[in-house]
Amino acid sequence: MYEGIVQELIDELGRLPGIGPKSAQRIAFHILQTESVDVSRLAELLTQIKERVRFCEICGNVSEEDTCTICRDPRRNAQTICVVEEAKDVVAIERTREFRGLYHVLGGAISPIDGIGPDDLRIKQLLQRLADGTVTEVIIATDPNLEGEATATYLTRMLQQPGLRVTRLASGLPVGGDLEYADEVTLGRAFEGRRVVE
């Protein structure tokens, strides 16, 4: 147990996700030994992030404006919306450079055991975005785990409307993995989603 402000800093760092008491202590001592200009910059950023960053009014992605850069970009295809759980997923899909449409961030997945139901997600806002008929395809890109699949099932039920195509990201074998280690569910999905080799 350290005295005063050092212990307070360790305690605060220890509240961050994935940071245990040992890691918190290591970070605190790293900060103590770092140049004060770097520490000031970190402190400034921590203060500003809560003031400047908000959620996009249209898609729910993180943004420093009322709307995010993707929603403001006129070159994006406004007929396709990709639905993801978290803003982190937008970054992951953008890295592929395969998708040129818009996004909708739900803010999580349906998980009754954690007390999260459909009303706790941004599903109502998604339905409002679809009301004017501009969007012709919704790609459901929730995580390929149980909560993500159940959320996809619920969304599919809610999105049944004429002229709207609802698709789900393919799932199957990971690139770079060994077939013998694939579990039955993943391998079964890979078989279901097999394609003709041209």
Next chain:
Amino acid sequence: MPLYRDEAVVLRTHKLGEADRIVTMLSRRHGKIRAVAKGVRRTASKFGARLEPFMVADVQLYEGRSLDTVTQAESLASYGAEIATDYAGYTAACAIVETADRLSDADSSVQQYLLLVGALRSLSRHERPPGLILDSYLLRALSIAGWAPSFVDCAVTGAPGPHRAFVVQLGGVVADEVAPPGTPRLDEQTLTLLGALLTGDWVTAEASAEGTRAQAGGVIAAYTQYHLERGLRSLQHVDPAARHDPAQSESGA
């Protein structure tokens, strides 16, 4: 016994660190187990979907001080994928595993394990309305845990029934003489359905009307939450369609 092996149903998972998960399982011989599955969130993880909720797996674990560590897992049955295709079934399954989590400990009986596997299997096969499977599971799981309700004879005096006054705190229906003032009375159909769900009489249960199912569901939810001493978060998210019977709606239309 640093290394051991058992059959287990995955009840729930929590994210841990960068790519790990804490997996809560109900096993056949070791009761409830909490173990770390390292790297399970990576797409190339050797565990893949084997440690997702509602999966039954043959797991090998390394005993730790507070948490064990999963070293190997082989699927025995995968109910999750099928259950997730039906939203009502998914919400019912969540309530079932939350109850199993709350009712079980390290000394949990094999009957609790077998009952849970049976309920999840039935949900994955879409054999019956999910709400009926959930309600029957709740009554039977509580019975195994020692809180069997009485729906015929008086729960206090043992006086032969039928009785209609239902008191959650007293353990079921009670004779009019011992019923506290203002005790609600259940109708005959609801009591018949409750008895059928407790004994697994599916012919009677499936013949019940949707209104009766809703009333029985409310009674069972109150009874369960009273004995668990805390509300079940999943119960309030159970889809209303879970007690809906498509066959009944078609014949009524």
